[in-house]
Amino acid sequence: MRTRPNYLAGLAAFGWLLIIGVPLYALLNTAVQPRSKYTDGGPLSIPSTVTGQNFVDVVDSGFLHYMWNTILVSAGTVAVVLILGIPLSYAVVRGSGWVTTGVFRLFLLGLAIPSQAVIIPLFYLVNRMGLYDTLWGIILPTAAFALPVSVLVLSGGMRDVSGSLYDAMAMDGASPARVLVSLVIPMSRSSIATTCVFAALQAWNGLLFPLIMTQSSDTRVVTLGLYNFVSEYGANVPALFAAVLLSAVPILIVYLFARQALVQGLMGVGDK
C-alpha cells in the first residue's frame, strides 16, 4: 500500500525541516558564542570560537533558583489538579442526579473562561488570601484553570471503564472509596498521565500568573526570569539565548526518558 515514494511531500517536509532547524541552529550557535563574535557575525554565522561562559553567567545570576521554583509550581499544580480532579470526575461519571449533569456542564462552561479575563479579581483574591508573592499564588489559579480540561480528560477515561466491572465490585460490597482506589484509578492510568502532562505544561508555560502574582526574585519562575532578562541583559543576546536553552533542559530530559508518555499525553489532550 502506498509504496510509490511521495517526492513532492518529501520536498515539502524538507522545507519544513529548514523552517524548524534554522532558528534552532541560530539558538544553539548564539548561545555558545562570545558576545563580541555575535555582534560581528550574527545568529547564523559558523562558530569559530565556542564558549560556555554564557551559561556560567546565566547560572550565576540565579537562574537555577528560578528553575527550581518552576519545578515546585509544576509539581504543586499537578498535585492540586489530581487531588481535586480525580474524585470530582469520579463523582461526575458514577454519581447521580445534579452532580453528573450540573457539575459537568459547569466545567464545560469553564473551558471558555480565559484566565486573562478574570486576572483582576484573581489578583485581588490572591492578595486578600495573603498569597501575593508566594508560589501558592501561582499554583492555585493555574490549577483552577487547568481543572476544566483535566475533568474532561479524566471523566472521559473513567467513562471507558466497563460498567460490569463497577457492578461486580459493588456486588462484593466495595465502598465508593475502594472502587476508586482499586478499580477506577488503575483503569484510567492513561488519562491520569495525560492530565499530569497537561497540568505540568500549563504551569511550566505560564507567564501571566507569575507576572501578576509575584514580585521578588525569591519567587521568580523561569518564564518570568526570561522576561526580566530581556531588560536586564539588554544587548547580551548570547547570554539570553543560553538562558532560553537552559529553560528547556527539564522538558528535554522528560522528552528523552519518557518520550512516549509525553507524546501520548499531548495527543490525549487533543482527543478530548
Add this chain to the structure above:
Amino acid sequence: MVQNLRARRAASTLGRPGAAWAIPGLVFFVVFAVAPMVGIVYLSFTRWDGLVAPEFSGLENWSRFLKDGEVLQSTIVTAVLLIGNIAVQLPISLLLGVWAAGKQRNRAVLSAIFFVPLLLSTAATAIMWRQLLDPNFGVPAQLADILGDNTDLLGSRSGAIACLVAVTSWQFIPFHTLLYQGAARTIPETLYQAASIDGAGRVRQFRHITLPQLRNTIITTTTFMVVGGLTAFDIVLLLTNGGPGTDTAIMPFKMYQTAFRIYDYGYASAIATFLLLLATAASLVLVKVSGYDKMTSTLEGL
C-alpha cells in the same frame, strides 16, 4: 429470581459516589474561576485604582468603552490574528501530520525533529524570535541585500502581524501536527486499499478518505487555535509589546496594560468582560459543533 433483581438494584446504587466527592473540586473551581468571573462583571461598573475600595460608577466604563477607538482596532487585530493563525496552521499541520503518520523510517526521524519547538515555552520562543528578528543584530541585518531598507520587520503594522502569525505557527504547528499524526494512524488501512483497487489516486484518496476521517481532529485543533488566539497574551507582550504603537495590542494585552500599567482597574474590567463574552460565544459555538456536551464515552465515538 427476586433475589437476583434485588441484588442488581442494589448494585446500581451501591458503591456509587455521593455528591460529597465532587464538592472540594467544585468549591475550589467556584472560588478561583466562577467567582472572579462574576467579580469582573461587577468591577466593570466601578471606578477602582487598586488602592482604595472600588466605587460604583454606573455605565461610565461602558460608555467610554463604546467610544474608544482602540477597542475597535484591538478587536480587529485580534480577529485578523485569529484568522491568520488558523489559515496558516491548519493546512500545514494537517498535511505534515498525515505525512508523518506514514511508517517510513525517515518520516519517523524527521517528525522527532519537528517536535522540538514544543520543548520551548511560549516565553522562550518569543524571546528567541524577538532577537532573531532584531533589525540591527538579527537575521534581517544579514539579509540586508535582499530586504533593502526593510530590515525592521516588527516596525510596521502588517510586518508585526505577519511575525506574530509566523512565530505562533512555528511554536504550535508541531502540537497540531502531533494530533493529526495520531488521528491519521487510526484510519483503517482497508479504506485506502479499497480505494486504490477502485483506481483512486493519491489526491482523491486524501480528499475522500483522509479529510473526512480527520473531521473530529480538525474541529479539535480549530478549537485550540480559536481559544489560543483569543488569549495569545504572552507572545504579544514579548514579541511586539503591542507595537508598533498600539497596532498589535490584542484584547488581553490592552486589558493588561490598562490594569497593570495604568492602574485603571475599572476600565480594564470592562475590556475583560468583553473578552469573556467573546470567548464564551466562541466556545458555545464550538461545543455545539463538536458535540462535547453529549457526555458519551469516546469508545462509542469510534
